[in-house]
Amino acid sequence: MGKRGRAAERSRTRPAVIGGLIAVVVAGGGFGAYSLYGPAGDDGSTSADQKPVKTGPLSAAEVRTAATTFLTSWQRGRVAKAAAVTDDAAAAEAALTGYREDAHITGVTLTPGRRAGTAVPFSVKATVTYKGKSKPLAYDTKLTVVRRAEDGVPLVDWRPSVVHPDLREGDRLVTGESGTPPVKALDAAGGVLTEAAYPSLGTVLDGLREKYGKKAGGKAGIELRVVRKAAAKGADKTPDKTLVALSEGTPGTVRTTLSPALQDAAERQVAKKPRASVVVMRPSTGEILAVANSGHGFNTAFQGSLAPGSTMKIITSSLLIDKGLASAEKRHPCPKYVTYGGWKFQNDDKFQIKNGTFKASFAASCNTAFISQAKKLDNGDLTAQAQQVFGLGMDNWSIGVPSFDGAVPVQSAASMAASLIGQGGVRMNPLNMASVVSTAKTGTFHQPYLVSPSVDHRGLAKASRPLSPATRAQLRELLRYTAAAGTAAKAMSGLGPDFGAKTGSAEVDGQEEPNGWFTAWKGDLAAAGVVQAGGHGGDSAGPIVAALLRTGS
Template sequence: MRRRRRWPAVVAAGAVVAGVAGWAVAYGPLRAEEPPRTADPEAVRTARAFLSSWAAGDLPAAARLTDAPAKAEETLRNFTAGLEIAKPVLTAGAARVDGAADTGARLPYRAKMPVAGLGTWSYGSELAVARTEAGWRVRWELPLIHPQLNAEQRFKLVEEESAELAAVDRDGGAISAAEHPSLVSVLGLGGGKPRGEVQVVDRITGETRATAVRFGPEPGEGGGPLRTTIDARTQRAAERALAEHVKGRNAGLVAVRIDSGEVVAVANGPAGGFNRAFQGTYAPGSTWKVVTSAALLANGSVTPESRVACPRYLTVGKQFHNLDTSEIPGASFRDDFIHSCNTAFVALRGRLADDEMTVFAKDYFGIGPEWRTGVGSVDARVPVPANETEKAAALFGQGKLQANPLAMASVTATAVSGTFRQPLLVKGTEQPEVTTKPLPPKVVKQLRSLMRDTVTKGSASVLASVPGEVGAKTGTAEVTEDGNNNGWLVAHDGEIAVACVVEEAESGSGSAGPVLRDLLTELAERSGGAAG
């Protein structure tokens, strides 16, 4: 490029506006847009006050802000007491108008629920606010507490202690808690570690329908040492890189073998804390564009050289933009991918059916069915979007998408190999069958090229010094409207795929980038760059 341009990096939707946009063309200039509508400020204040009172433990005050105070107080009390939740952290997102007329607002929020000394249960939900004779009130409905809570099912907490446990790595060497501190909470080394899960059960029969979240290690079999797929050297390198660059922030990292799906490293920050790498629930940000791009390339909507405009703004119910409201004049899809243009991906939403991302993620990336790694993990979720705004946000990893480093390491491995392989940490774990299709070879080749260019010419240049043909994708996921973001980076070196998330970050390249640079450089310096 001869002219200097300000290339956009990924950020989520910014200004809180609402309305239906006039954008209907994937390529070319913008059409005129309708004036955006904003949610009523008093409705938003009511929603935020409800969350604030709930988080503070003032359940009567929270209940009075609903249209069913008695039922709301009873349910909130049963939820927090029954699951032994203390001091929930509830973070409001960006409000939007609810419905075609300005009659209410919807406010998404992120919940972090400390459960019974087991760990933090993180998830997303949303609440609706409607105008009543008494003023604005939160519309009381069970799913506002958690999307899986409804009239037919409830939650049940099951707890126990893990048995005394020893563990070995993939080569049979003992895993030391002193040498691998992240694995203490992941595997439950030494025994006596709390273990449990929040189950979704039938309200009438008590039958378990699903597991909402698991905490702590799963029991080993046969009384012998737990046989893991961990590669000791890769594990040490991952923990060292995370400790060096995260500087006390919450973080998680997973590395898997591309040819088998075996987990060779799992690290968390803090090392002895919550297993964010396997149990976190995050919006994956623009790292998800790997999957979106695979779907668009597979159905023939684009090629890497297709012209796909990257404007400063694009409104689809709310305003989406790029970092510093930058743009790419005359952009190709390759430019949009390697420089992480959100608006270009939003503009392509008409090229995918409403449920296409959900179906594609399941059919090709194994996301949807339950995974069993041998320890507690939370599966990624790609729900069918409820409207055009959610669909637009999902294309660049926001909205209601849910993932963690385990899921995104697997996504990366699938993208660059073409074949989904269920991740595994504990050998001998009985895994449910997940049937998938191979990605077309042409799509795999295109994805590898796009990810390589992201390192050599794009937003993942932090990895340019790593020897070999490293490919990557950056991501910066918005958590709240005015708070810090989560920084993501996924990468591969041809043999391993790795994903890292760092909370309270400015960008994926700036926060997760140095971690993966150090890890991949150390792996490359080994003979042949092998992970094990």
Template sequence: MRDRWPLLMVAVVAVMVVIGVVVLAVAPDPVARSAERPLKPKGGAQGAPEQGRELTLEPLPAESTPGVPPFSPTALPSAPPSTSPVSTSPVSTSPASAPADAPEPVAARYFAAWQAGDFATMASLVDGPPADFADRHRRFSADLRIASLSLSPGVPRQVAENAAEAPFQGVREVTGLGSWPFTSVLRLTRVGGLWKVLWGPETLHPSLRDGGGLRIVETKVSRPATLTRDGTPFPADSRAGDYFSGLSASETRLSLEETPSGKVLLASPEQVAGGIRASVSRSVQSAAARALDGVAQPAAVVAVDVKSREVRAVADTLGAKGAFNGLYPPGSTFKVVTAAALLRGGLSPQSPVACPGTYTIPNGRSFTNADGADHGTVSLSTAFALSCNTTFARLSAERLRDGQLRAEAADRFGFREKPGLSSCRIRPHTTADELGADALGQNSVQASPLCMAEVAAAVASGVWRPAVLTPGADGGASVPLDDGVASSLRSMMAAVVTEGTAARAGLPSGTSGKTGTAEVAGARTHAWFIGYRDGLAFAVLVRNGGAGATAAAPIAAKFLKAL
């Protein structure tokens, strides 16, 4: 046993040598071992480093957030953002280096996540984020119609031991409004040795500070295809839509506004009016349209400039462009044309004429005045002012039987087949009864309100010309009336308003005109009033409205007083 002891010791030593060699062979390099463990403050105990000692921290671990690159020092901005338009990618600049405990890494990761719409990563970097953090961002973009966001971070700076600020610029693309630039600040704080974002609504936009808000406001703006002569839209409810295209067309203008201040931060550009201009005057059109407010029966008001013959207003509830194209018996308003033919035949306003209650054409039909009134012998001007049917039926049968009435109407007042806006006509008479009825604006005589406005304008100016709708347009050949005829008709139409059938209609001073009550088979009479005042000629028709003096003339008064 004693002899074996030395051999046993040799064997033990040999085993220990082998183990030592193996350990040395597999042991890591000391430099590698130092890289595996976190670096510690040199020369001190655990805790805060000593004054003047070097401190090195491990880099922040990268997060595996889809679409957001892990932070690297090269992603830190080194200079203030450019004022040139930003791109749709985060700005990347390269500072020389940043201390490992600086706020830059957190700011860079927050901006990168925000740019990518990664609200989960953003919330993880915020100190105490609200529970609806992600929803606030989504609602902000949805409510304000944000199509895209571009961020341009500036250089973060530490403003206190545990506080830092990262200024940044941004550009949001707002649908329908375009680019919306803004400038804000990302605030950070150090909590438990780690930097965190101090988030508030103003981080989204400075206008949200202290309970402020933002909103998109939609405003409908009229964008008609046709404008009035001065380039403005037609008045609301103009009653002219059948005559002009696109009067009710509009566009929606957008604005981005602060609340509650109402300050406009962004607005869609105002479009330059580019519609076709008509000869219509906005103020005259408005007066015509409002004159028909409350009129139960279909009606129309047409106004024409006496000098240019441009249509200044057309308000129509007749339908089918009845104010221009409709054919209605004009009743006693046609006595203007009949009186012109009689004056041309040798009578004067002072000529004495009979105005009995009833008159019967020899071997023909009878005609009566309104209410059968018998005025005896009066002047032609008075018979015109009182609208004596018997007078004009008799004088026509006696003085105009050779076609003078139709010639006057067709050749000098537009009652013929012709191009133009208005419609009116008269046929040759075959009997004395027809002639008597034509003289009173019945039988074959038919006219539109525009045609009768042209008649009134011809008296006012002494020249008949067709009306036009385009400023400066030439309506065609004009036909002068004899000076004596025109001046006589003016005095007679003035008498209608001062002492005749329209004396109680409330027409303003200076108005001249003629009432008309046109019979309609099987229906109530049409009410008419035509005239002129201050360079504006007009016609009013109320279809089946009754008497012209009580139904049409008051509408004309309302129209003229509104001018």
């Protein structure tokens, strides 16, 4: 989805501007009297035999010409002409035709904003009409102009988000009777949950509707909605999204486990950091108490798939303790470097701990303390531990809305070693890591859930075995010590003694700063958060998680 620009105001007489190009927008009429630049024909193309093929960066005039032709043609209903000014005419024509015929959107007025390089933001105002019912539609989106390599012609880079920012490849805009009735979602105290009050819950509310709309006994209304590509529903499990309700229908009621106080606090905490996500849950039951993301287009907290960095050492430590390869109070190697599978691994700032315990290595997040044990493990050991004890990676969680259940694939050589410290092929999200620290705290996996299984009598995922009493005791001690005197101590200050925490930093190719992770428990609360490109987890995600544990205590 493109970043929304600031759109120019609609006016009868006030000119709209794309860069230095001026056009008068006439309400209800054509797009305006634009001056077109360059030797563009009716289809926006140039004649190859008139001049050599242009290369290099696009000029401001070329961007203005392509954008103007496309927007003018679209607004005037000349779909084929608008599509011809894109780099995928067939897809563009299908989408713009569907906009009119499937979405029943008419009276389109497009107002450009200020050009930024090759990008032109614009606002859309139109009317949705279906079976005698009408509602206004307004939103902002943008287009980008590119140069076609074979002939140098400037064209609109076609993507579904040009039509609407919520559209992805394969999605459609459709107006009609909704197949799924609306729902009224309640928090644990009986209050109504809305996206206006809790912006992070937009995708959650869409998911609740898709799963419980029919079961809750509501009646469908007439809506303009984004219908997701069928394959995406299976793979990404992204629910359809309602954009405009022409007829509201009658909602059914679904109660969730969300705490209004914690949800409000979570929204405020993630707003302090870009690309931040957090989940709060109750370790003893699995109830999800809060979920929030600072970006509201994708629910990273539930559906993200990110390397968890050193927070993965919670699972790895339980494996090493189970196998007798580590013990909290016993001496354990933490050298500057360890080589395994042809890769040379090191600690942050190349530190080492001489004659230290495993507890000291865990608290300092010593990578080599874990990599050094790789040669004593089988390739599938970590995968089995994650599945059998922590309930991860089996794609069987049923929390009430779409979620990703973590992935710890079987790997070999250097990739297997990297998995021990949360890199390699390991993928998690804050929901997964809140569950991991909850299992470490209680000793038994309780599948997280947002809607009680008593509502629809669904089964929850189970783990094959709990942590042994000895492993659980040592794992809790490792986490307590890290919260009291290790890398998590600053964030967790004042929250003890019944607490534990682990920090993490996960390197990402092409990203200057690593993703910062933090997961912790306090009493019967657990939380996990990630700040993408946030740097060290104790400094980025740590304050978010700790603040929520304080709020709920």
